[in-house]
Amino acid sequence: MSYIFNLVYHDAAELGTAAASYIATTLGDAIEVRGAASWCVAGGSTPRMAYETLATAHADDVEWGRVSIWFGDERCVAPDDDRSNFRMVDRALLTRVPIALPDVHRIAGELDVGAAARAYDAELRSFFTGAELEPSFDLLLLGVGSDGHVASLFPGRASLNETSQWAVAEPEPGTEPRVPRVTLTPPILRRARKVLFLVSGTGKRKVTHQVLLEDAALPASAIRGLEQTLWIMDEDAAPT
Ligand code: 6PG
Numbered sequence: 001m002s003y004i005f006n007l008v009y010h011d012a013a014e015l016g017t018a019a020a021s022y023i024a025t026t027l028g029d030a031i032e033v034r035g036a037a038s039w040c041v042a043g044g045s046t047p048r049m050a051y052e053t054l055a056t057a058h059a060d061d062v063e064w065g066r067v068s069i070w071f072g073d074e075r076c077v078a079p080d081d082d083r084s085n086f087r088m089v090d091r092a093l094l095t096r097v098p099i100a101l102p103d104v105h106r107i108a109g110e111l112d113v114g115a116a117a118r119a120y121d122a123e124l125r126s127f128f129t130g131a132e133l134e135p136s137f138d139l140l141l142l143g144v145g146s147d148g149h150v151a152s153l154f155p156g157r158a159s160l161n162e163t164s165q166w167a168v169a170e171p172e173p174g175t176e177p178r179v180p181r182v183t184l185t186p187p188i189l190r191r192a193r194k195v196l197f198l199v200s201g202t203g204k205r206k207v208t209h210q211v212l213l214e215d216a217a218l219p220a221s222a223i224r225g226l227e228q229t230l231w232i233m234d235e236d237a238a239p240t
Helices: 012-034 048-057 085-092 113-127 202-212
Strands: 003-009 037-041 067-071 073-075 139-143 167-170 181-184 194-199 228-234
Touching (some): 003 012, 012 048, 012 194, 048 085, 067 085, 073 085, 113 181
Parallel strands (some): 037 067, 037 139, 139 194
Antiparallel strands (some): 073 181
16 A cells, blocks of 8 residues: 655745654664665755755764665766765765765766666666565655656656666756756656655646646656655645
């Protein structure tokens, strides 16, 4: 049985606080049950406050040494480029909590996009050994674009219909920054135990409305958690 919940908070700051608390609890629950937690993080800008709150208010609530970090997508730039998703998450969270570097599985954005996608696909498969029919991430965090994209799965693109590869190249993303991307695909994103969507701002209100009505054309409508899907949004992003 999979449940879908929506929570609306007053503003982006409250959204960040609520998301950080949910993430800390979810990672803790996974560690309690399975001894470890796998968390696929999102780039973009919305989750930054949640990452920073995790690094401060929840630094001692999570056994970071038992958490592995994965990325839902990456822009093909160097890891210290200010467009890099890794750089954002690293600065907001990863360098501020005791997480071991081998447990941070970044996408090699500095490589050619095809090579980076193949390398990440292989890394995922070696981690989730023999897990084709099993759940993947304990927690998958996703932002949503105003066109309904998640990770770098854009509406109408071939990557949305991918059935075998877990990470593929998106050479021409439909939004800024228009650098090639590596994105995870539905075959792995749809195997997460819990999915958390974070959405903020009036620019997202229309798409939030469409996704909650399950508009099948939108990539965000295609991703659900095996156990639970939670949408956390602020009042500006919530459909009226
Ligand atoms: C990226 C993403 C992308 C992002 C959404 C929402 O690399 O840009 O991972 O899917 O999460 O575009 O971005 P915001 O949070 O900035 O609105």
